[in-house]
Amino acid sequence: MSQMESKFNMPGHATHDTSAINRLRQDFSGVDSVWLFGYGSLIYKVDFPYIECRPATIRGWSRRLWQGSHDHRGTFEHPGRVVTLVPEHDAICMGMAYRITPATFEHLDHREKNGYLRFAMTLNFADNESAEGIVYIANAENAAWLGPADEAAIARHVAGASGPSGSNRDYVLKLAQALHELGADDPHVFGVEACLRKLTASASARP
């Protein structure tokens, strides 16, 4: 971690804001468009302009609900759980790739500011095509990191959290729906989805 990253990720820092670091991470001067890979809310909440979009995969990363959300699906006192990517040998993560102009990163850096850093990696498309793209990943060193828990515990946590962008439950269910529609194989997200639905069913069955 660079000195600048650690300063912005210090426990107790008011916002844990990574947007200033992200602005310095890649140089897009002279570039007209950049591929962005979305694997979480960026799949289903597309509040940014794009030139084209295509389903894509990345290799060696797995989606996990291990990142805390202070600014969207929770609060600083009661963070929600949102997805990040963790390295896993040969894992395939399916998501959506968007070709965007470099100017769009201003909005994205603000949206993903709670611990996510931009990384460059290879995106794979259908027909053996591939391209370099940018992915936002929150790693274990960021101050909002929550880490692993079993799926039932994650579902209980999610069921009790909400923030300025809505309930944490809505985040997980919308993501699961988008992944079902993409035909993605994601036992972790689908496992948490199933636990969440069970919790709702048992709550509504109570007298």
Ligand code: SIN
């Ligand atoms: C992403 O969607 O690619 C990043 C995580 C999120 O915003 O949910």
